[in-house]
Amino acid sequence: MDRPLHRQDPQAHWHQTGEQHRRLIDSTRSLAPLRTAVVHPCDGPSLAGALAAWREGIIIPLLVGPRERIEATAEALGESIGELELIDTPHSHASAERAVMLAAGGDAEALMKGALHTDELMAAAVNRRSGLRTERMMSHVYALDVPSYPRPLLISDAALHITPDLAAKRDIIQNAIDLTRALGIECPRVALLSAVETVRATLPSTIEAAALCKMSERGQIEGGVLDGPLAIDNAVSVTAARQKGLDSQVAGCADILVAPDLEAANMIAKLLIHLAGAQAAGLVAGARVPIMLTSRSDDVETRLASAALAMHLARAGRADGAGP
Known part of the structure; x- marks a missing residue:
């Protein structure tokens, strides 16, 4: 239709x-x-x-x-x-x-x-x-075919790590990058999600997102380009990213969404499945x-x-x- x-x-x-x-x-x-x-x-x-x-x-x-x-x-x-x-x-x-x-x-x-x-x-x-x-932790990766999104959208981790710490998130991201590269996307764009786009001392997910971006710059995460913190609208919508004035290789065109915790990742995936008609596939990598x-x-x-x-x-x- x-x-x-x-x-x-x-x-x-x-x-x-x-x-x-x-x-x-x-x-x-x-x-x-x-x-x-x-x-x-x-x-x-x-x-x-x-x-x-x-x-x-x-x-x-x-x-x-x-x-x-x-x-x-x-x-x-x-x-x-x-x-x-x-x-x-x-x-x-x-x-x-x-x-x-x-x-x-x-x-x-x-x-x-x-x-x-x-x-x-x-x-x-x-x-x-x-x-x-x-040596790497295992993590689950959803691969969603969302009818309103022009590329495959990977979401992690929605099944294994309930409240991942920085080390776990590093492995979650690397596993998702490796899977995306295996699908033929040479340099996946990774959005590190939070509720806002700025680092705030009162919001731990923003601090971890900033740390993970620095880890990527230092070669501790390889094969992709990271940005965060990003709110989910700015991660997947060009219009929203432009309205916020974000100058980013990732904003508006993310290939991978990394949620702050399992609950958030699970909710995002299931909302896309049940309200946006997405078809979900998935596996454990690592x-x-x-x-x-x-x-x-x-x-x-x-x-x-x-x-x-x-x-x-x-x-x-x-x-x-x-x-x-």
């Missing part, structure tokens, strides 16, 4: 929901599929998503979970999984541990969350004995392999886009979380 656009906004733009993600999926055609441990795919959406990614040539699924439940789910979907490898485990906790072991041992190049809680999968992944940790985290309510296209993100990150050689 055509939507009216604000005539005074030079950034006025509209595309169909999912159009950017479909291009992302199509861009994987020339890449070898990822051998992916699908963790506990014991419900229809998670198994269907894995099979769809397999048919698109994005992954080679290694199904990890209770054999009887997975086979029953496949039967209910009218699918045949006879040619896929299936590793039988008794329950979801064991599925998570076995899948992480496969990834740590090099038998899987990525992990895909199935019908288990995110906390259960991530507890296995971040365990110091798991072999998936790197581990030795990409970890695809999807919600049980996510549709097949969202799961395919998440798999495509993982494909690009892994094939770009940045899944190991190696930092400067």
Whole structure:
């Protein structure tokens, strides 16, 4: 459906929901599929998503979970999984541990969350004995296809770090930059969000934003251009940035939004999904392999886009979380 656009906004733009993600999926055609441990795919959406990614040539699924439940789910979907490898485990906790072991041992190049809680999968992944940790902290990155925004919009961290300190934010930013660069954006623009554009002693997020910008100048964060603090309107709207008189490479055209904390990032992402018609994909970066985290309510296209993100990150050689 055509939507009216604000005539005074030079950034006025509209595309169909999912159009950017479909291009992302199509861009994987020339890449070898990822051998992916699908963790506990014991419900229809998670198994269907894995099979769809397999048919698109994005992954080679290694199904990890209770054999009887997975086979029953496949039967209910009218699918045949006879040619896929299936590793039988008794329950979801064991599925998570076995899948992480496969990834740590090099038998899987990525992990895909199935019908288990995110906390259960991530507890296995971040365990110091798991072999998936790197010198960099893991963080979640949303990649949103927003119909009213002319480029993919990444938001972090909306799933793992509740109140990240400066060190965690440094890793959150570097992980998001690495993913964005893997998608072909050579120098991502990173907006460090707060409620205002000036540094204020009473607003800690503005002080941290200024410190992170200086860290970038000193080479502690590499591969992107940072600006902050920025209010969210000035991060994504050229008109708002001009009205505030901001002279910035980032303001009005951010590729990455870094929120002050998990609550803010989660609210921004979900508002864009539910009120702006955005389609969300996402994964955890900073581990030795990409970890695809999807919600049980996510549709097949969202799961395919998440798999495509993982494909690009892994094939770009940045899944190991190696930092400067």
